[in-house]
Amino acid sequence: MNEKFKRKILHLLFPTKCPVCGCFIGSMDRFCINCAENLHRYNGNFNIKGAESFTASFIYDDGIIPAVMLMKDGICGNAGYALGNELADRLADDGTVDKIDIIIAVPMYRKDERARGYNQSDVIARVIGKRFGIPVADRAVVKIRRTKQQKMLDRKMRMFNLKGAYAVRSPEIIFGKRILLVDDVCTTGSTFTELTSLILENGALEVRCAACCHTSDIHKKSVQSG
Numbered sequence: 540m541n542e543k544f545k546r547k548i549l550h551l552l553f554p555t556k557c558p559v560c561g562c563f564i565g566s567m568d569r570f571c572i573n574c575a576e577n578l579h580r581y582n583g584n585f586n587i588k589g590a591e592s593f594t595a596s597f598i599y600d601d602g603i604i605p606a607v608m609l610m611k612d613g614i615c616g617n618a619g620y621a622l623g624n625e626l627a628d629r630l631a632d633d634g635t636v637d638k639i640d641i642i643i644a645v646p647m648y649r650k651d652e653r654a655r656g657y658n659q660s661d662v663i664a665r666v667i668g669k670r671f672g673i674p675v676a677d678r679a680v681v682k683i684r685r686t687k688q689q690k691m692l693d694r695k696m697r698m699f700n701l702k703g704a705y706a707v708r709s710p711e712i713i714f715g716k717r718i719l720l721v722d723d724v725c726t727t728g729s730t731f732t733e734l735t736s737l738i739l740e741n742g743a744l745e746v747r748c749a750a751c752c753h754t755s756d757i758h759k760k761s762v763q764s765g
């Protein structure tokens with residue numbers, strides 16, 4: 540069953556809603572027209588230490604925050620489809636998609652993932668993977684301990700907080716490969732920096748990073764991610 544048909548059938552049972560305002564939209568739509576007009580595209584040139592490139596779809600502001608929070612609240616709805624496809628568009632536009640062999644979602648601590656029911660970064664990674672036929676490496680990298688909420692810490696403490704929090708479980712999967720790391724929100728880039736370094740140490744050829752949203756300084760204080 541192809542994706543379009545699957546979504547049409549699902550739409551009959553559970554009508555598709557805009558992940559920002561909750562109004563009903565078409566089965567293949569990502570957002571409603573009004574909310575789509577209020578989204579602010581990311582056009583910055585943020586760098587992640589050690590990574591070849593960084594791609595983001597939106598600036599993390601009130602236009603997109605409800606969709607991100609929907610995923611963090613464990614509801615997901617149309618947010619995974621909308622955010623995943625928007626990021627896939629950007630990755631195609633900037634040419635990243637031609638330079639990756641494997642996608643890895645920024646992992647969650649297993650108990651936290653079980654409590655939410657899914658890892659939102661993994662949902663987004665799978666939308667991108669399916670669209671371009673690129674495999675998503677499941678549990679190649681894992682989070683082995685809980686970390687403090689990054690928003691409570693300054694930049695130096697963020698790096699310290701993440702040190703040793705992640706581990707490579709299947710180095711054979713990433714060895715010699717060009718990896719795309721996917722997250723929902725990128726703030727200071729500490730999480731991407733830590734994972735990029737870990738993955739390169741384990742033999743990956745190159746690492747590229749992509750997030751649905753990138754925060755500006757104004758929003759750093761209210762963000763719940765790294």
Ligand SMILES: [Zn+2]
Pocket residue numbers: 557558559560561562570571572573574575
């Ligand atoms: Zn809307």
